[in-house]
Amino acid sequence: MTAPKTLYDKIWDAHLVDEAEDGTCLLYIDRHLVHEVTSPQAFEGLRMAGRTVRAPEKTIAVPDHNVPTTADRLDGIKNEESRIQVEALDRNASDFGINYYPVSDIRQGIVHIVGPEQGWTLPGMTVVCGDSHTATHGAFGALAHGIGTSEVEHVLATQTLIQQKSKNMKVEITGQLRPGVTAKDITLSVIGATGTAGGTGHVIEYCGEAIRSLSMEGRMTVCNMAIEGGARAGLIAPDEKTYQYVKGRPHAPKGAQWEAALAWWKTLYSDDDAHWDKVVTIRGEDIAPVVTWGTSPEDVLPIDGVVPAPEDFAGGKVEAAKRALDYMGLTPGTKLSDIAIDTVFIGSCTNGRIEDLRAAAQILKGKKIKEGMRAMVVPGSGLVRAQAEEEGLAQIFIDAGFEWRLAGCSMCLAMNPDQLSPGERCAATSNRNFEGRQGRGGRTHLMSPAMAAAAAVTGHLTDVREMM
């Protein structure tokens, strides 16, 4: 009898190439995703050393961080440094023969949306990318995490990564979610409960009835933010929904290979008596639609709450809360639903998938955004965009007064032209509300797509349940 294992243990063991006496392991990497910002020096390093990409067929690149999301981007990127980085990726992809989706390709989009969409991400794989939100791919029961530029080079050259094993953490969401509560509310609530360091040193496996009930899109939203909870990666065991999502995608296995893959995937779950270093349990019924009020993803409160006071906290968080309230321009005691919003951003690798656009469109149907409001929808990929147009969602957004953009990271981070101005307050479906994340001095409130749509209509943070 072998010892009981967690899902993480099983994937780890299946990818172990070598283990040194000091516990340093060499882990095999099945999929390496690449974008334009963290890769140029890595490719340059390969060239200088006269090395090649060991497994170009397992390497997939797409530009996303720097690309503008307006239609004129095909005429060339105006910002020179951005343009150079994107052109460098064009060249590196062609020189090294890796799979590539250039800006002009309809399949282009945010790397973490493109990977699963094209069937590159499969259960039981190891997936890395020079980007912290690689955790997204854990939704398929893949071990997926972000790496630095020297590690990007290491993976390009060797298809392996030098690693130490993490601990096992279980986050169980029991029961069912109440109406108006989404995957985003789950993931934000978990971070609110455990803190941004709660998962440090661990790989989280999300489980429980509420997680099982989520679609693949929802599961990706949950795993996407595992990193905000400090975890190295987030995982969800694959099931029928996973197989259904994967089946038929361009790079998914077919025929006899599909059957073989399926047989192995079905062994990918944590054994009943597996050991957990940490366990967190949250009742699905207790989760409300939430928003963030501060400048850390752990600054989460139910929408019917009020802005907290620094005295509500203890230790170093008192000073942090003071600073956050000052930066956010908020007064303790203010009802969260009284906070007026200037801008709404729907998109990012957290909430830029078709289901997210459907949820927002459902709220917006037949309505108009508040006068003077700036609102934009940025689909996570060109294919999500096309599908949303086909389903009539694009027209709902446009009729409501939203800008309908091309795919990219957009206003999730301030590296392309989509940015907040100082003091501008934004309801965002992305994942980070750090100071300056969406633009210098910009103020970010994180929430679900439906909540962001509701805020666009009323002009202030709004409990979406009142509009359902």
Add this chain to the structure above:
Amino acid sequence: MEKFEKLTGVAAPLPMVNVDTDMIIPKQFLKTIKRSGLGVNLFDEMRYDDDGKEKPDFVLNRPAYRNAEILVAGENFGCGSSREHAPWAIKDFGIRCVIAPSFADIFFNNCFKNGILPITLPQSQVDMLMKDAEKGANAKMTVDLEAQTIATSDGEVIAFDVDPFRKHCLLEGLDDIALTLEKGAAIDRFEKTAETRRPWV
């Protein structure tokens, strides 16, 4: 990584203490997409005036030292930030060996990762090498890593210390990646087995 075995070349004297990484490569050059190409901006502010014209007095602008491959400098060389752009710029210029009485720790480590040999010697010996370097282009030095010696243009030989593991890596041209590549057989074996177990990957 490029191997470092034996190097015979011109040594440039830079008798300054506390040469920091901002002097080596100012921050406006960190936006690059490259590790290479930084050589033209090595010591940018000391090397060029405000109009971008070369300052003729700066050592690397003097005809004798334009192709220097060794740098002899004062104590605490490479202090400041951790930017790997500093050794990248030095290497790109063509310098493969820096000799000084002491180095900043991170810079020292970064050198080894990039095929540059930093040598620490007592002040008196550095002074002697500095004098030799000041003779100009005809006075070539030889640095022999295997033997751990530096021979001056007059044939005088000085011994130096180097960590055995780092010496091994430099001699063999090994970096993290190269070390992993040494396990190439294990990776090959893994891929072979994986091909039968998980052929769809």
